[in-house]
Amino acid sequence: MPANLPPQYHEAEKIYRSAKTPEEKVEALEAMLAIMPKHKGTDHLRAELRRRIAKHQEEAQRRPSAGKKGSSYNIRREGAGQIALVGLPNAGKSQLVSTLTEAAIEVADYPFTTKVPTPGMMEFENIKIQLVDMPPLTDREAKPWLSHLLRNADVLLVMIDLGEDPLMQMGAILSELNGMKVKLVGLEAKDELLIGVALKKALIAGNKNDLSNAVENYRRLESSYGDRLPVVSISVQKGMGLEGMKRTIYNMLDIIRVYTKSPGAKADLSEPVILKTGSTVEDAAGSVHKDFLRNLKYAQIWGSGKFDGQRVSRGYVLEDGDVIEFHI
Numbered sequence: 001m002p003a004n005l006p007p008q009y010h011e012a013e014k015i016y017r018s019a020k021t022p023e024e025k026v027e028a029l030e031a032m033l034a035i036m037p038k039h040k041g042t043d044h045l046r047a048e049l050r051r052r053i054a055k056h057q058e059e060a061q062r063r064p065s066a067g068k069k070g071s072s073y074n075i076r077r078e079g080a081g082q083i084a085l086v087g088l089p090n091a092g093k094s095q096l097v098s099t100l101t102e103a104a105i106e107v108a109d110y111p112f113t114t115k116v117p118t119p120g121m122m123e124f125e126n127i128k129i130q131l132v133d134m135p136p137l138t139d140r141e142a143k144p145w146l147s148h149l150l151r152n153a154d155v156l157l158v159m160i161d162l163g164e165d166p167l168m169q170m171g172a173i174l175s176e177l178n179g180m181k182v183k184l185v186g187l188e189a190k191d192e193l194l195i196g197v198a199l200k201k202a203l204i205a206g207n208k209n210d211l212s213n214a215v216e217n218y219r220r221l222e223s224s225y226g227d228r229l230p231v232v233s234i235s236v237q238k239g240m241g242l243e244g245m246k247r248t249i250y251n252m253l254d255i256i257r258v259y260t261k262s263p264g265a266k267a268d269l270s271e272p273v274i275l276k277t278g279s280t281v282e283d284a285a286g287s288v289h290k291d292f293l294r295n296l297k298y299a300q301i302w303g304s305g306k307f308d309g310q311r312v313s314r315g316y317v318l319e320d321g322d323v324i325e326f327h328i
Ligand SMILES: Nc1nc2c(ncn2[C@@H]2O[C@H](COP(=O)(O)OP(=O)(O)OP(=O)(O)O)[C@@H](O)[C@H]2O)c(=O)[nH]1
Pocket: 087, 088, 089, 090, 091, 092, 093, 094, 095, 096, 106, 107, 108, 109, 110, 111, 112, 113, 114, 134, 135, 136, 207, 208, 209, 210, 211, 234, 235, 236, 237, 238
């Protein structure tokens, strides 16, 4: 254990040890990971924290959310990441999920159309990202389980209707989230430690930019929140800005895509192995096969800024686009 860990780290570790639910454990581990200095000496520790986060996330997904009144939902994470839609009624959340995925979803011009969460898979380049359509934040019946789903998502997509006052909408959304102890953060690392509060990466999508008052409303939204969170302007109906939004989402997921190859063969670039940013050769081996991880002697890497076929050790930190050949 490096001696120079800040006191907040030990505080977070204490919270981790006393955490009862997998969600609480994930929150504490994420705080520990954010606090831990990033250098070679902490590579292994950070990898270990990431492994534990993944384990508890899986646990959280398997576990039925017990003890809640009424119906409750668990949306199993699939693909490269889970994005939950957040907003007031009629913003166009369902229209977005229905447009970008194959999910069968109801879209209507009256508020509170969506009653249950519905996932769908969105394609982005050679990967799939899961979008989860949600009831509006102000839906009282959904309240008991909404918070659980938001905490489990990797990124929140806050949707604003640019036909209406954007700052009033943001104010209402932030106050609902505050009540659920969810705080939004942008692209920067989650370096704040607030006990019991889930820090969630979020982007804001101003939708309906085809409407006549949308330009001015987008400007107000951007100038009030653009320094804290990524803000994009879209029209789901006209298909505008959607590619840029997908890229912003991808960037927020903190993932890399690496490719495996066998000796003498070419890598299959359509089948990436998806890993958290900062993952090592060892992490990649483990995610392909347990035997690989156990028997791995060394690996060879192809990628930018490396010698072709450079020999690397188990702890080597991978970069987006690297091609790996395992030797066991
Ligand atoms: N002009 C315009 N209208 C849109 C756009 N996207 C969605 N709408 C309309 O907005 C209305 C609400 O869309 P929904 O997708 O049902 O909204 P929602 O956010 O899911 O609403 P709730 O389920 O009540 O929370 C529908 O009439 C859509 O056709 C857009 O880009 N431009």
